[in-house]
Amino acid sequence: MGDWGLTETSMDNYEISSLSHVEMSPSRHNNLMSAYSLPSSKSSYSVISAFCTEDNIPQCISYINQELGSLGLAAHIQADPPGRASLNAAPALNAMYELLQIHRRTMNSVEELEKEQLKKTSTLEHMQTSNSRLKDQLELSIREKSGLHETERQLQLKLKTLQSCLKTEKDEVQKLQSIIASRASQYSHDAKRKEREAAKLKERLSQLLVDRKDKKLAIEMLNSLGRSDGKRSHWKTAKATASREAEMYKSLLSDYEASQRALMLENAELQKVLQQMKKEMMHILSPCPPLNRGGSAEESQELGDSDREERSAETSRETLDQSCEHAREQLTNSIRQQWRKLRNHVQKLDNQASLVQNQPPSNAEVIPLETHEQEVERMRLEVQQCKEFIHAQQQLLQQQLNTSFDDETAALLNGCYTLEEKERLKEEWRLFDEQKRNFEKERKNFTEAAIRLGREKRAFEEDRAAWLKHQFLSMTPFADRMRSSSSDGQSALSVKSEPEIKTSSSKVPPVKSSAYTTFSTPKPSKSAAVPSTIDVCRTLRLIPDYSSSRHSNQRRWQESGATEDEESWLKSKSKVCSSDLSIFSLDEDKNPLT
Amino acid sequence: MNFSEVFKQSNQLCKVSPDGKYLATCVQYRLVIRDVNTLQILNLYTCLDQISHMEWSSDSLFILCAMYKRGLVQVWSLEQPDWHCKIDEGSIGLVSSRWSPDGRHILNTTEFHLRITVWSLCTKAVSYIKYPKACQKGLDFSRDGCYMALAERRDCKDYVSIFVCDDWHLLRHFETETQDLSGLEWSPNGCVLAVWESCLEYKMLLYSLDGRLLSTYSAYEWSLGIKSVSWSPSSQFLAIGSFDEKVRILNHITWKKIAQFEHPAIIDNTKTVYKEIEKRPAVSSDEMSLHDITVASSLFSTQSKYDISPLPVQIPVVKPDPDRANPKIGVSALAFSSDSRYIATKNGGFQVHSLNWHCSGDSLILIGKDQLCLCYMDADQNNQ
Numbered sequence: 001m002g003d004w005g006l007t008e009t010s011m012d013n014y015e016i017s018s019l020s021h022v023e024m025s026p027s028r029h030n031n032l033m034s035a036y037s038l039p040s041s042k043s044s045y046s047v048i049s050a051f052c053t054e055d056n057i058p059q060c061i062s063y064i065n066q067e068l069g070s071l072g073l074a075a076h077i078q079a080d081p082p083g084r085a086s087l088n089a090a091p092a093l094n095a096m097y098e099l100l101q102i103h104r105r106t107m108n109s110v111e112e113l114e115k116e117q118l119k120k121t122s123t124l125e126h127m128q129t130s131n132s133r134l135k136d137q138l139e140l141s142i143r144e145k146s147g148l149h150e151t152e153r154q155l156q157l158k159l160k161t162l163q164s165c166l167k168t169e170k171d172e173v174q175k176l177q178s179i180i181a182s183r184a185s186q187y188s189h190d191a192k193r194k195e196r197e198a199a200k201l202k203e204r205l206s207q208l209l210v211d212r213k214d215k216k217l218a219i220e221m222l223n224s225l226g227r228s229d230g231k232r233s234h235w236k237t238a239k240a241t242a243s244r245e246a247e248m249y250k251s252l253l254s255d256y257e258a259s260q261r262a263l264m265l266e267n268a269e270l271q272k273v274l275q276q277m278k279k280e281m282m283h284i285l286s287p288c289p290p291l292n293r294g295g296s297a298e299e300s301q302e303l304g305d306s307d308r309e310e311r312s313a314e315t316s317r318e319t320l321d322q323s324c325e326h327a328r329e330q331l332t333n334s335i336r337q338q339w340r341k342l343r344n345h346v347q348k349l350d351n352q353a354s355l356v357q358n359q360p361p362s363n364a365e366v367i368p369l370e371t372h373e374q375e376v377e378r379m380r381l382e383v384q385q386c387k388e389f390i391h392a393q394q395q396l397l398q399q400q401l402n403t404s405f406d407d408e409t410a411a412l413l414n415g416c417y418t419l420e421e422k423e424r425l426k427e428e429w430r431l432f433d434e435q436k437r438n439f440e441k442e443r444k445n446f447t448e449a450a451i452r453l454g455r456e457k458r459a460f461e462e463d464r465a466a467w468l469k470h471q472f473l474s475m476t477p478f479a480d481r482m483r484s485s486s487s488d489g490q491s492a493l494s495v496k497s498e499p500e501i502k503t504s505s506s507k508v509p510p511v512k513s514s515a516y517t518t519f520s521t522p523k524p525s526k527s528a529a530v531p532s533t534i535d536v537c538r539t540l541r542l543i544p545d546y547s548s549s550r551h552s553n554q555r556r557w558q559e560s561g562a563t564e565d566e567e568s569w570l571k572s573k574s575k576v577c578s579s580d581l582s583i584f585s586l587d588e589d590k591n592p593l594t
Numbered sequence: 595m596n597f598s599e600v601f602k603q604s605n606q607l608c609k610v611s612p613d614g615k616y617l618a619t620c621v622q623y624r625l626v627i628r629d630v631n632t633l634q635i636l637n638l639y640t641c642l643d644q645i646s647h648m649e650w651s652s653d654s655l656f657i658l659c660a661m662y663k664r665g666l667v668q669v670w671s672l673e674q675p676d677w678h679c680k681i682d683e684g685s686i687g688l689v690s691s692r693w694s695p696d697g698r699h700i701l702n703t704t705e706f707h708l709r710i711t712v713w714s715l716c717t718k719a720v721s722y723i724k725y726p727k728a729c730q731k732g733l734d735f736s737r738d739g740c741y742m743a744l745a746e747r748r749d750c751k752d753y754v755s756i757f758v759c760d761d762w763h764l765l766r767h768f769e770t771e772t773q774d775l776s777g778l779e780w781s782p783n784g785c786v787l788a789v790w791e792s793c794l795e796y797k798m799l800l801y802s803l804d805g806r807l808l809s810t811y812s813a814y815e816w817s818l819g820i821k822s823v824s825w826s827p828s829s830q831f832l833a834i835g836s837f838d839e840k841v842r843i844l845n846h847i848t849w850k851k852i853a854q855f856e857h858p859a860i861i862d863n864t865k866t867v868y869k870e871i872e873k874r875p876a877v878s879s880d881e882m883s884l885h886d887i888t889v890a891s892s893l894f895s896t897q898s899k900y901d902i903s904p905l906p907v908q909i910p911v912v913k914p915d916p917d918r919a920n921p922k923i924g925v926s927a928l929a930f931s932s933d934s935r936y937i938a939t940k941n942g943g944f945q946v947h948s949l950n951w952h953c954s955g956d957s958l959i960l961i962g963k964d965q966l967c968l969c970y971m972d973a974d975q976n977n978q
Contacts, residue, residue, distance in 0.1 A: 182921070186818075186919045189920070204705070204706075215682070217720075219680070219720075222676070222679065224717065225715045240761070244765060248741075249804065252803045255785040
């Protein structure tokens, strides 16, 4: 085996190459034959020459023998003279022959195998084609099956509907049958009734024919009655029939008129309601910028504009003739339009609200739901409160009215009120009377005072006059003592009663005038003696005053009673007197008056 | 509530006079007049035969007593008990007799509806109206007593004649579009005449006073139709009760249905249902669906009380025999209250003979075969 080891590689090479040579041949039958038909090919020679050389003949022989033994062949190659390069021909030929046999046999088996393989590939192909064909068929049949399922289902449905139709039809048929049955029974019943009646008629007729004793129809009354309405009956004339007709038509017409009136009223009311609705809808749809978003604000602006235009046009048209068909149509059309707009608007608002709800409430323009609701709640509360307030007020008002309508309490209350008023009035009257009395008293006092004052004044004047006169006279060469007595007398005169004063005063004017003149004349002379200013004063003041006062005094005294003029006069007099007195007081010492 | 003693009567002929002062009852062949307040017998009249029908005249001065078998009508006077009047129809027979609205004419329908004889008590004159129709309600006087509508049938066609009650002359005569007219009724305002077909066809025709057809109404075909009809007192509504257990209300402006009421076997949608519970189980119980407090008062000793039944209430329904004619199904009685706010209906085969409202519209009287019941409405509720 050591030899093997050495020569193994070369043997291997040789084997491999020979094996490869041999392996190539099974696949190619021809090549094999050609390979063996050319025994003298160079390659084979080269192989053989490579394998066996002159040197290693025994090794080759032993190796070949081993191979032959392993192949199971009995023949062995022997070297004829052992150790020589030539071979024994017979065993070699036998070995070759056996190898050829083996080869032939293997060739045959290869052929057969190839045939087998061919057959098998053809059958395989066949199987494959048939398989694919069958698969196609299978798919087709599956599709067919589903199609058939589908049709079956539809047919089932149809069947069901047809069954239900059949059921309804059957029910209807039953109903109709029952109807027919009832009608038939009704008919038969009626027919029987009529037959019975006819039979009775016949019977009665036959009875009458037999009887022949006709009981006359008659009426027995004790006495005729009067007509229910007390009037006499009228003859039947054409005029009467015409009047009946007229009455009938009148009643019909009045009924129609009444219903028409009612319908007109209803119609007017409904129209009013529609108008109101329309106005309100317009109002709702009119633009309100803070509530809408930009785009919708524009839209609503447009709506508002169109609304306004429509409004003006329509109101003018509608107010013209409400009962006109045209106007009615317009009204209904405009209502429909407005309603559509309102609906769209509400839908938009709904969308907006839903969007707002979906988004976080960041948009300040849209009022969030909660605040809206709060507002609404607040307004509701307010409304409730207002209502309660109004209610309470109404109740109070009712109470008041009721109490005023209630006779007894009203009378009592009225009595109370009038009593109060009466008492008040009484008070006031009392006060008034008091005041009046007071005034009277005061007036009296005043008059008395005035009278006294007047008298005193007069007395004073007279005294003064007397004194002046006395002075004057004393100053003058006339030393008339009678003047002093007259001054006394004059002063006494002042105390005398009025008529005397009057008479004296009546006498006095001419005397006075003369005295006046007499007084006037001495005055300037007196004044020459007395400083002129004082005289002027006196003359200016005293004389006019005096005369005026005197004249007025006389005149006034001639007047009667205490009057208002007197009061005022007294007041003025008192003033004058006071002024006079003041003058007098000034000039008293220096101005003697007689 | 107090009850008087029980008085005898026959044929259910007890009527209070129109002026409300007298009560007339018939006992066999006697006519008894009592004072309503004291129930003292004021007058007693004797007729020649058993009285079949008795009616007060409209002015409460006369009473007619009709004896159909003998074909006689006797008239009695209240003021003058000695006064008497006897009308003999002779061999022609008598089927019905009634007063005219003025209380001075008597209309007798002869046997077989051969003719209507109009007897005048003022002049003893007679007039005849030929071919009156024998139907459920072939004659109706308008409420003001001016006009009379009469259904006639000549040559298998229906006609309506309108007479003026003053002198009985024919105002209008027109053919109606009906196959078999079953009834007619004036509206309370006297301007519209409702004419309806027999129950084989549901058809309601409305004619105006001068004979023009205003409208027709038909709810359905083929099934049995109209059973009862009632006008509302304001003439605004016409209630039609039919065999399909429904009441339909028409309005007077368009003559179209504005409301429909049903009588289902299971009541679920009304406000309250009152069920009469009787202590004597032998008598059948009446059940009606009303809307308010009901006070039961029966003439006899059976005490009934009314309980509010919880909804839904199942009304015992007796299926009528479909082979018989005029089955006992459907709405057979209708009555409007006087203010037209309520309508009472009777459906089915209940033992209620008539429904009548009190003139104030507050209470309803149900008269059964043996009993009567008064129902008072509460002022607060105002459902239909």
